[in-house]
Amino acid sequence: MVLKKLSIWFWQCVLFTASIVTYNHPVLAQQTANATSKQLSLQQTAPNQVELNHQILNLSDVQSALKSATYLLRTPRQQNSVSELSQALTPVVLITDVKVNATNKGIEVILVTPNSEKLFVSGRTEGNSYIAEIKNAQLQLASGNFRQQKPAAGIANVIVVPVDGNTLRLTVTGETALPVVELFDSQTEGLVFGVTPSATTAQQPTPSQQTQPSESNQAPIELEVTAPPETGYKIPDASIGTRTNTPTRDVPQVINVIPQQVIKDQHNQYIGDALRNAGISQGATPSSLNDRFVIRGFDSSTNILTDGLRNYFAGAQNALNTSNVERIEVLRGPASVLYGQAGLGGIINVVTKQPLRDPYYDASFSVGSFNSIQPSFDIGGPLTSDKKLLYRLDGSYLSSDSFVDFYHQQRYQIAGALSWDIDKNTKLTLNSSYEDFNQNLNWRGLPAVGTLYPSPNGKIPPNRFLGEPGIEDPQDTTYTRLSYKLEHHFNENWSVENAFQAILGRSNDNPFLYPIGLEPDNRTLDQITITTPTTRFQNVFDVNTQVTGRFNTGSVEHQLIIGSEYAWNHLYTTQVNLSAPSIDIFNPVYGQIGDGTILFKYQGGFSINDLGVYAQDVIKLFSNLKLVLGGRYDWAGETDFNQFPTPTSTTFSSQAFSPRAGLVYQPIKPISLYASYSRSFVPQTGLSANNNPFQPQRGTQYEVGVKADLLGDQLSANLALYDLTLTNNLTADPNNPNFSITVGEERSRGVELFVTGEILSGWNVIASYAYTDPRVTKDNSTPVGNLLNLAPQNQASLWTTYIIPKGNLKGLGAGFGLFYVGDRFGDLANSFKLPSYVRTDAALYYRRGQLDAALNFQNLFDLKYFDTAFLSDTQLYYGNPFTVNFTLSWHF
Numbered sequence: 021m022v023l024k025k026l027s028i029w030f031w032q033c034v035l036f037t038a039s040i041v042t043y044n045h046p047v048l049a050q051q052t053a054n055a056t057s058k059q060l061s062l063q064q065t066a067p068n069q070v071e072l073n074h075q076i077l078n079l080s081d082v083q084s085a086l087k088s089a090t091y092l093l094r095t096p097r098q099q100n101s102v103s104e105l106s107q108a109l110t111p112v113v114l115i116t117d118v119k120v121n122a123t124n125k126g127i128e129v130i131l132v133t134p135n136s137e138k139l140f141v142s143g144r145t146e147g148n149s150y151i152a153e154i155k156n157a158q159l160q161l162a163s164g165n166f167r168q169q170k171p172a173a174g175i176a177n178v179i180v181v182p183v184d185g186n187t188l189r190l191t192v193t194g195e196t197a198l199p200v201v202e203l204f205d206s207q208t209e210g211l212v213f214g215v216t217p218s219a220t221t222a223q224q225p226t227p228s229q230q231t232q233p234s235e236s237n238q239a240p241i242e243l244e245v246t247a248p249p250e251t252g253y254k255i256p257d258a259s260i261g262t263r264t265n266t267p268t269r270d271v272p273q274v275i276n277v278i279p280q281q282v283i284k285d286q287h288n289q290y291i292g293d294a295l296r297n298a299g300i301s302q303g304a305t306p307s308s309l310n311d312r313f314v315i316r317g318f319d320s321s322t323n324i325l326t327d328g329l330r331n332y333f334a335g336a337q338n339a340l341n342t343s344n345v346e347r348i349e350v351l352r353g354p355a356s357v358l359y360g361q362a363g364l365g366g367i368i369n370v371v372t373k374q375p376l377r378d379p380y381y382d383a384s385f386s387v388g389s390f391n392s393i394q395p396s397f398d399i400g401g402p403l404t405s406d407k408k409l410l411y412r413l414d415g416s417y418l419s420s421d422s423f424v425d426f427y428h429q430q431r432y433q434i435a436g437a438l439s440w441d442i443d444k445n446t447k448l449t450l451n452s453s454y455e456d457f458n459q460n461l462n463w464r465g466l467p468a469v470g471t472l473y474p475s476p477n478g479k480i481p482p483n484r485f486l487g488e489p490g491i492e493d494p495q496d497t498t499y500t501r502l503s504y505k506l507e508h509h510f511n512e513n514w515s516v517e518n519a520f521q522a523i524l525g526r527s528n529d530n531p532f533l534y535p536i537g538l539e540p541d542n543r544t545l546d547q548i549t550i551t552t553p554t555t556r557f558q559n560v561f562d563v564n565t566q567v568t569g570r571f572n573t574g575s576v577e578h579q580l581i582i583g584s585e586y587a588w589n590h591l592y593t594t595q596v597n598l599s600a601p602s603i604d605i606f607n608p609v610y611g612q613i614g615d616g617t618i619l620f621k622y623q624g625g626f627s628i629n630d631l632g633v634y635a636q637d638v639i640k641l642f643s644n645l646k647l648v649l650g651g652r653y654d655w656a657g658e659t660d661f662n663q664f665p666t667p668t669s670t671t672f673s674s675q676a677f678s679p680r681a682g683l684v685y686q687p688i689k690p691i692s693l694y695a696s697y698s699r700s701f702v703p704q705t706g707l708s709a710n711n712n713p714f715q716p717q718r719g720t721q722y723e724v725g726v727k728a729d730l731l732g733d734q735l736s737a738n739l740a741l742y743d744l745t746l747t748n749n750l751t752a753d754p755n756n757p758n759f760s761i762t763v764g765e766e767r768s769r770g771v772e773l774f775v776t777g778e779i780l781s782g783w784n785v786i787a788s789y790a791y792t793d794p795r796v797t798k799d800n801s802t803p804v805g806n807l808l809n810l811a812p813q814n815q816a817s818l819w820t821t822y823i824i825p826k827g828n829l830k831g832l833g834a835g836f837g838l839f840y841v842g843d844r845f846g847d848l849a850n851s852f853k854l855p856s857y858v859r860t861d862a863a864l865y866y867r868r869g870q871l872d873a874a875l876n877f878q879n880l881f882d883l884k885y886f887d888t889a890f891l892s893d894t895q896l897y898y899g900n901p902f903t904v905n906f907t908l909s910w911h912f
Contacts, residue, residue: 112186112570112577113138113512115159115210116444118166119407120178120378126199126216127172129190131157131180133210134444135512141203141211148176148194150201154211157188160509164257164265164371168378174217175199182257183733184267194218252281253784254736254777259328260349260369262638262648263358263581264568269727270638272648272682272696274740274772276350282786283342285821285835285863287386287876287905289394289418291340291348291370298350299772299788299815301841301887312888315352316744317768317794317811318365325359325369327451327503329521330562332589332628343396343416344435344453346371352772353721353742354700356678357650360585360632364700364719364744365768372451375410375439376400381912384872388905392420408441422463423482423901426489429459445509453501461489462532465895467605468852469542472886472896477543477606482884482898486545486603487533488610497527513570518563525558533600535894545605545894548619549598556593562586577640584633592625624662631655636680644686648696651679656703656716674716676701692727704748709756720745735777735785744768745797752801765798766808782825782833789816796848806850810888814842814856823865835863846889846896857885859899872909879903 261271379401566583636650682696725740749764823833
């Protein structure tokens, strides 16, 4: 074990050393130009554009950066082949931070970079917004973008977001009028925008002396922008697709991003509720521990990351709440090339809240149906005057009953984050969280007879609990998460990142009753008692190191990632199954304990080790043509151990190579056409009749699609077609019925459509439709042609909100949603089918100043529907009935 761990850290060090060698290589190293000035030109693209010309000033050339705030306008672009070639070949500059500082005139916005002279800027105005595009720049922030509301009197917001892989967009919006903006070049900090609210400036700007560019000057900065939506439904970039903050339109697979604003608008308490917006259903009810996610027909419940690192036991064993969630990212299709062993349906990345650069304080209180109360807080800001040390702290408490008899839950969570700018090139971020989930019973659903199917004995009410309330109290689960991320930039082209995460899970469960079958009278449910005499614990560790570099080979640009990852997952538990009395599902009598004969006893667990090395190159062949190539090799091992009746252990190992290739073509800037091929793998345990270990499951996907940014980049759409095939699936061995062989195959084909963003000012929408045809194509026990369980062939969602943006009713708004889930079979044998349903949600809002009030209605028409089923027709789960929640928040 010691040698294995040493070898793992050795490979981490090798990658780090390789990055140093590459950085010093004479072909790959970039020559840094020392420019003394640069020009800014305003393109004639906006009707309200101003034509005054100014030289960009260095901060050293003026008494105060904001003593006089002249309007930021540019010299016309020079039709100069030298300038254009310079811009095309200039390496992408990393913006490592965004600062907003108060001044005597207003604010200054600083894009922190040591190489501001290489930036190309162009800008225009739109309404009350000044908009600038900064070319040859990439934002390197943990949150992916920057947004600050009301940084000063007269300024509504400052937003910095990526437009594509090498362009940023800065938007400064005045509260009542267009602000006055001036651009300065600080050689010590970066690019500085001085902003003065128009209300404080009574005079028109006067032009300064022009300086015509020469061949020794930098190429002109160019601008052409539209304002991004202020409410945050459209998130242009995500880290899940490439392990870097990359515009989603440059990734040749479908990526769904569910931002915090959607989670807040819908009052989603669990990530399963939020994922309905991406056409992913089967979320947990509050009275069940489990989230179960089906993506493209395949169970993806354990394919969950937290901030890009493994979270093996999330989802399948714990209904994750949203109190510490910044956004949720979904990469549909195989993701093994970057994240190792994972099912082929897709992978989910939960991005947690990160430290804030400016003070922020928010307190909220929610009260609702089933005696639900939930106070929470979220605070953050700088801990030092130079803002090199930032923090974030949030917490929540939830106490709630349920529509299920006898059920009650309590949930506590507190999370903290701390970031430290060690120097201008090095940053350390620490994250931690603690969650305690306590429920007084484990609801195992209801049988199909009397709920889904009619029964001569009557109908089972949805609130019925079949178990023993007295002995199932309480069940307590705790999760502790600790992580860090260390980032270092060698220069604007090369960087290294090391990230580590540890999640420690503990649970103490009282005995609970588990259904095993319904007797022929269709009213007597046979049960067993499952007990866990000792504490069940599971520890997950994941460490990832990657080197990122940008370089050119001739006119071709590369963004290269080389990394390694080691993950360890250890579970230990005990379980004793006892005989238990049956229960009448139509007339239950509680308090019958039974003799408790031991039927089964287990004491043991498993240890999983996964070491992977990966490489990916995003190749920009032309400005509108990108090629993505990647591959990963994994060595996976699992040791299963059992202490009863005698200590035994069995070790399984497998290895696999997972490739990925994709092409993105943009015929025009707002449109991306793409095609991709990718593979996944999942190790399998067990031995064949010949005592040979099973080969891992392999997934293969082909996907083509189109992505579009519409309405001036305010609205995004993605249409995709895919073909997925799962091979090496276990099925019965026809020659040895007690053993399995890996000849099974399942296939899923479908089409998906997603739309997200702002249609008009204040009017947001997030919508999805998916047609999925997932079937068994080869099997020795399941009939070929059967549909995969819990996978609806048709699924759609629509959620839209409108907030009045101005006038006497400003801040008043409403939301409306429809969530459709088609018929789906409850088991692989297709023996019973859950019917389709359409759930209707609604909301009312009032948001004015520091006050935020919301009234949310879920299942508005009190529809009785089945959310999911588990393993058999004795465990069907009703969805929540009509619920209402009122939330009052105050932020400052």
